[in-house]
Amino acid sequence: MPKLLNEAAIEQYHRDGYYFPVRILDDDRIASCRGALERFEKDQGSPIHGAQRSKSHLLFKWVDDLMRDEKILDAVGDLIGPDLLCWNTLFWIKEAGSRSFVSWHQDLKYWGLDTSDLITVWLALSPATVESGCMRVLPGSHVGDLLPHADEYNDNNLLTRGQEISVQVDESKTVLMPLQPGEVSLHNVRLAHASGPNESPDRRIGLSLHYMPTATKQMVGEWDSAALVRGEDRYRHFNIAPRPERDLDPVTVAFHEEATKAVRDILFSDATRTRPTL
Numbered sequence: 722m723p724k725l726l727n728e729a730a731i732e733q734y735h736r737d738g739y740y741f742p743v744r745i746l747d748d749d750r751i752a753s754c755r756g757a758l759e760r761f762e763k764d765q766g767s768p769i770h771g772a773q774r775s776k777s778h779l780l781f782k783w784v785d786d787l788m789r790d791e792k793i794l795d796a797v798g799d800l801i802g803p804d805l806l807c808w809n810t811l812f813w814i815k816e817a818g819s820r821s822f823v824s825w826h827q828d829l830k831y832w833g834l835d836t837s838d839l840i841t842v843w844l845a846l847s848p849a850t851v852e853s854g855c856m857r858v859l860p861g862s863h864v865g866d867l868l869p870h871a872d873e874y875n876d877n878n879l880l881t882r883g884q885e886i887s888v889q890v891d892e893s894k895t896v897l898m899p900l901q902p903g904e905v906s907l908h909n910v911r912l913a914h915a916s917g918p919n920e921s922p923d924r925r926i927g928l929s930l931h932y933m934p935t936a937t938k939q940m941v942g943e944w945d946s947a948a949l950v951r952g953e954d955r956y957r958h959f960n961i962a963p964r965p966e967r968d969l970d971p972v973t974v975a976f977h978e979e980a981t982k983a984v985r986d987i988l989f990s991d992a993t994r995t996r997p998t999l
């Protein structure tokens with residue numbers, strides 16, 4: 722029996738490669754999460770950037786709590802089963818009026834993981850509207866071979882290598898995924914997706930959480946980590962991430978350094994150059 726999604730939602734996810742919106746957080750929790758993020762940014766004197774964007778559950782207890790949210794895990798469990806790892810938690814912030822964008826891409830191409838069952842849960846912590854640059858997807862593109870990609874290294878592109886699908890994406894077949902704060906979308910790791918600039922007066926703040934079955938293997942990196950968020954890990958393919966006792970817990974901050982370096986090495990493993998700021 723599914724715990725959260727209904728049969729139609731499950732069927733749509735498997736057929737089209739995505740499903741949205743699902744409400745997860747109420748207004749108080751959204752305000753508390755956004756407040757925690759923005760207090761940290763104010764204290765450090767700059768927006769969250771570079772490696773801080775990645776594996777952020779190791780830096781912030783409130784992100785670790787979000788990653789283990791029962792409602793999110795129920796939705797993910799309805800699609801890929803009861804034993805779940807979270808590989809990454811990644812901030813996607815487009816400042817108000819910024820040119821930041823995300824080119825069309827398929828994540829499985831770059832992550833070194835051997836599963837097609839990975840689900841990205843994209844959580845809106847501010848309005849993700851057409852004006853603020855919400856995500857767009859190409860329905861059904863999770864089926865069949867991955868498309869060819871090229872590295873474009875555009876400074877406004879939020880992707881590490883500016884990776885971009887190098888064949889024409891038929892925009893008339895794409896679907897926009899606007900979300901209210903506190904809602905999530907779910908998309909398959911093979912699905913082609915992109916997003917445009919933020920032309921709104923508010924920041925567009927998204928947190929993506931990448932869940933996969935415990936049977937998943939890392940094929941590129943020698944060392945990789947993941948958090949065990951539900952069920953049992955009978956495979957032990959990943960180093961299990963520790964849980965922070967508080968924000969910036971020195972134990973998990975040290976692990977974060979090692980874990981984000983490993984992810985970075987995986988993402989750039991077959992690239993012709995790296996980007997120092999990421």
Ligand SMILES: O=C(O)CCC(=O)C(=O)O
Binds near residue numbers: 823
């Ligand atoms: O936030 C965006 O616009 C893109 C996010 C994305 O590419 C992802 O979550 O995989």
